[in-house]
Amino acid sequence: MADYQLFINGEYVDAQSGETFTTVDPATGQPIAEIAKAGREDSIRAIEAARKAFDEGPWPRLSGKERGEKLNQIADAIEAKSAAFAEMEARDGGGTIKKATFADVPSAVAAFRWFAKLATEEAEEVEVPGTPFPPSQNWVRYEPHGVCTGVIPWNFPFIMAAWKLGPALAAGNTSVLKPASFTSITALMLGEVFQEVDLPPGVANIVAGPGGTAGEELAASPLVDKTAFTGSTEVGRRIMQLASGTVKPVTLELGGKSANIILDDADLDIAAAVTLWGTFFHNGQVCESGTRALVHKSIYDEFLALLADKAGKIVIGSQMDFETDLGPLVSRSQVETVERYVALGREEVGEPICGGKRPDGLAEGLDPAAFYTPTIFAGVPNSAKIAQEEIFGPVLSVIPFESDDEAVAIANDSIYGLAGGVQSSNLDRARSVANRMRTGTVWINDYHLLSPERPFGGYKQSGIGRELGIQGLRAYQQVKHVHANPGGSRDNYIHLSALSGNI
Numbered sequence: 001m002a003d004y005q006l007f008i009n010g011e012y013v014d015a016q017s018g019e020t021f022t023t024v025d026p027a028t029g030q031p032i033a034e035i036a037k038a039g040r041e042d043s044i045r046a047i048e049a050a051r052k053a054f055d056e057g058p059w060p061r062l063s064g065k066e067r068g069e070k071l072n073q074i075a076d077a078i079e080a081k082s083a084a085f086a087e088m089e090a091r092d093g094g095g096t097i098k099k100a101t102f103a104d105v106p107s108a109v110a111a112f113r114w115f116a117k118l119a120t121e122e123a124e125e126v127e128v129p130g131t132p133f134p135p136s137q138n139w140v141r142y143e144p145h146g147v148c149t150g151v152i153p154w155n156f157p158f159i160m161a162a163w164k165l166g167p168a169l170a171a172g173n174t175s176v177l178k179p180a181s182f183t184s185i186t187a188l189m190l191g192e193v194f195q196e197v198d199l200p201p202g203v204a205n206i207v208a209g210p211g212g213t214a215g216e217e218l219a220a221s222p223l224v225d226k227t228a229f230t231g232s233t234e235v236g237r238r239i240m241q242l243a244s245g246t247v248k249p250v251t252l253e254l255g256g257k258s259a260n261i262i263l264d265d266a267d268l269d270i271a272a273a274v275t276l277w278g279t280f281f282h283n284g285q286v287c288e289s290g291t292r293a294l295v296h297k298s299i300y301d302e303f304l305a306l307l308a309d310k311a312g313k314i315v316i317g318s319q320m321d322f323e324t325d326l327g328p329l330v331s332r333s334q335v336e337t338v339e340r341y342v343a344l345g346r347e348e349v350g351e352p353i354c355g356g357k358r359p360d361g362l363a364e365g366l367d368p369a370a371f372y373t374p375t376i377f378a379g380v381p382n383s384a385k386i387a388q389e390e391i392f393g394p395v396l397s398v399i400p401f402e403s404d405d406e407a408v409a410i411a412n413d414s415i416y417g418l419a420g421g422v423q424s425s426n427l428d429r430a431r432s433v434a435n436r437m438r439t440g441t442v443w444i445n446d447y448h449l450l451s452p453e454r455p456f457g458g459y460k461q462s463g464i465g466r467e468l469g470i471q472g473l474r475a476y477q478q479v480k481h482v483h484a485n486p487g488g489s490r491d492n493y494i495h496l497s498a499l500s501g502n503i
C-alpha cells in the first residue's frame with residue numbers, strides 16, 4: 001500500500017494498477033514517501049464519482065449558506081493542522097518553511113474562507129428590472145457547471161489546490177484535482193480534512209499521477225463540464241485542445257516574464273529590495289516573478305550596485321530552517337534548466353554581475369546540485385532569449401530604458417502578460433505607467449502581494465480568465481436567463497403576430 005493514496009469518492013484508495021512513485025526532499029534527495037500513481041483509469045474513477053455526486057448527491061442542492069459553512073469548516077480543519085501542512089509543503093517542494101508557514105498555509109485558508117463568504121452572501125438568483133416585453137419578469141441565475149477538474153503545478157501546490165477547490169465547491173460543483181508529481185502530498189492530505197468535516201463522498205477527489213495520462217483525462221472526459229489549469233503555457237495549449245472536443249469552458253493560469261519598472265524618482269534602496277523580493281522569492285519559481293527589471297538609465301549604475309550588494313546577503317540553505325531565505329529548487333532537472341539559461345545568458349550578454357553558479361559551503365547532507373545562487377544579468381536587450389523566455393529560476397535580466405514610454409513599450413514586448421511592477425515616488429506617474437501595462441496584475445512600489453478578494457490572471461499567453469475575487473467564483477458558474485410571461489391573456493402575446501396574426 002502507498003504511504004499516500006488517491007482520494008476518490010470520500011475514501012483513500014490505491015491506484016488500480018497498484019503502481020506507486022517516490023517523492024523526495026529536493027534538498028537532500030532522500031525519499032519522503034511512496035505515493036499511489038494514478039493512471040487514466042483512476043482519473044475516470046474519480047470523474048465518475050464526481051459526476052454521481054453532482055447528479056445525485058446533496059452538494060449542489062444545498063443552500064449557498066450551507067456550502068459556505070462547510071468551506072469554513074475545511075478552513076478551520078486546515079488551520080488546526082497548519083504546522084503539519086507547512087512542514088510537508090516545505091519538505092516536499094523545497095520552498096522554505098518560512099514561506100510555507102507564513103504564506104502557503106494561511107493563503108490557502110484565506111482562499112477557502114473567501115469562497116465560503118461568497119457562497120454565503122452572493123445571490124444565486126438576481127431579478128433583472130425593467131423589460132421590453134411587459135408584463136414579463138426576468139431573472140438571472142448563477143448555477144454550477146457540474147463536474148469541474150483542476151490540474152495544478154508544483155510551485156505553490158497547497159495554495160493552488162485551494163484556488164481550484166474553493167470556488168468550485170462554493171458554486172455547488174463537484175471536483176477532481178490533480179497535483180503535480182513533484183508535490184502531491186499536501187493536496188492528498190486534504191482528503192483527511194474532507195473526511196473530518198464530512199464532505200459528501202465524491203464532492204472533492206484528488207488523484208496524483210502523470211500529466212500525460214491522469215491529467216489529460218481530466219481535460220478530455222465528456223463527463224467533465226469545466227476544466228481549470230495552472231502551469232506552463234505549452235501544457236495550457238494542450239489542455240485547450242483536449243477541452244475543445246466537448247467545448248468545455250477552460251480557465252488557464254500560465255507562464256509569465258513580468259517586467260518590474262524602476263523609474264528615476266524611485267527610492268532606490270527600497271526599490272532594490274523590492275526588485276530582489278519580486279524576482280528571487282521562492283527561487284524565482286513563481287509565475288508572476290518580475291524577472292525583467294527595467295531600470296532608468298540615469299540611476300542604472302547605482303541601482304545595479306545596490307542589487308548586487310543586497311543579492312549577496314540572501315541566505316541559501318535547508319528549506320526546513322527558519323533562517324533560510326532560499327532553499328533548493330524543486331528538482332535537479334529544474335536546476336539544470338536554470339544552468340542552461342545562464343550559459344545562454346553568458347553567450348548573449350556576458351558574465352552576470354552576481355551568482356551564475358551553484359552555492360558553496362552548504363551544510364552537510366544538502367546536495368549542491370539542488371541549489372542555485374541568485375543571478376543577475378545586466379545590459380540585457382529585451383530581444384535576448386533570457387529576457388523573452390520563462391526560466392522559472394533565480395535569474396534576473398536588467399534592461400535599461402530612457403523614458404516612461406520606452407519602459408511601457410519594452411514591458412509590453414512579450415508574449416506574456418501576467419503581472420508587473422512600477423517603482424516610483426510619484427504615484428500619479430506610476431499609475432499612468434501601470435495603466436498602460438498589458439498585464440493582469442501590477443504592483444506599485446511593491447511586488448507579489450495577492451489576496452483572495454482580488455482577481456488574479458493573465459493577458460495574452462499568460463492565460464484565460466481570472467481566479468480569486470468575485471470573478472473567481474463566476475468562472476465556476478453557468479449563467480441562466482429566465483423569461484417568465486404570466487400568460488393567461490392574448491394581450492400578453494402580441495409578438496406572435498411577427499409570425500402570423502392567425503395562430
Ligand code: NAD
Pocket residue numbers: 151152153154155156178179180181209210211212214215216219230231232233235236238239252253254255256286287288390392418458462463
Ligand atoms: P507543467 O505545465 O509542466 O505542469 C503543470 C501540471 O500539468 C502538472 O500537474 C502536470 O502533471 C500537468 N500536466 C503536464 N502535462 C499534461 C497534459 N498533457 N495534460 C494534462 N496535464 C498535464 O508546469 P509546472 O512545471 O508544474 O509548473 C511551472 C509552470 O507553471 C510555469 O510555466 C509557471 O509560470 C506556471 N504557473 C503559472 C501560474 C499562474 O497562476 N499563472 C501559477 C503557478 C505556475
